[in-house]
Amino acid sequence: MTNTPTRTFDDSRRWATEGTTLFTRAVDALEVAELDRDSQLPGWTRKHLLGHVAANADALGNLISWAETGVEKRMYASPEQRNADIEAAATRPAEELREWYLRSAGELEAAMDRLTTEQWEHEIITAQLVTRKAHDIPWMRAREVFIHAVDLGVGITFADLPEDFLRALADEIRTKRGLSEDELRDVVGPLPEVAAWLAGRPHGLVDAPELGPWL
CATH class of the missing domain: 1.20.120.450 (dinb family like domain)
Structure with missing residues (x-):
């Protein structure tokens, strides 16, 4: 991102x-x-x-x-x-x-x-x-x-949403949450799961830090 x-x-x-x-x-x-x-x-x-x-x-x-x-x-x-x-x-x-x-x-x-x-x-x-x-x-x-x-x-699920929308969403939330590249380095997974995590929704990422609901 x-x-x-x-x-x-x-x-x-x-x-x-x-x-x-x-x-x-x-x-x-x-x-x-x-x-x-x-x-x-x-x-x-x-x-x-x-x-x-x-x-x-x-x-x-x-x-x-x-x-x-x-x-x-x-x-x-x-x-x-x-x-x-x-x-x-x-x-x-x-x-x-x-x-x-x-x-x-x-x-x-x-x-x-x-x-x-x-x-x-x-x-x-x-x-x-x-x-x-x-x-x-x-x-x-x-x-x-x-x-x-x-x-x-x-x-x-987030996997049902358009990929280009998910990219834009993930970029915006990351910026608004003030997450640095270092904080995101260990968050690895498919884009829908990353977007869900960033939005504070249920996701399948392992060891991702908990984030509160966004939007």
Whole structure:
């Protein structure tokens, strides 16, 4: 892994679309009762995950609106409100959650299609209060749908995700975690396992140091 950028804007748009398709198929394969069962994220059911991914689409839609109109529109009112909304979503009827997810995903895709090349260069502020260009929004969405498709616990693993996406993901997480080459030297294994380890998800690496959940 290197610090060299391993993704383009077109990559991110493609991954966001592919990840949404994968997540949608995973959700569609679940029976209503199965949505109430635990996900692979500690303390979250599959309903928590579905509500979170739906709310994320709406929140990223706010950033798209900001880039499109120039009028500031933050992702969430506050971190507390975001967390409260996820907990509330977990109590909603399954079909209502599915409809919300499908609507929000479709609206986000349509909103991204509207932006001009110039608008993608506008600055926005993420939920972590980081200033970024709007062209990073598709990448932010791709991470959510791909990783949380794994978190649903329906048999999808990091090995099912695109290799080029995994390379970009691993490079980003390594940088954000501040892991040095020395710290990574003894972490050897297939890319999907390394990416899963970096993301703090279950993996098959031997003797890799424990990392907390990321994303």
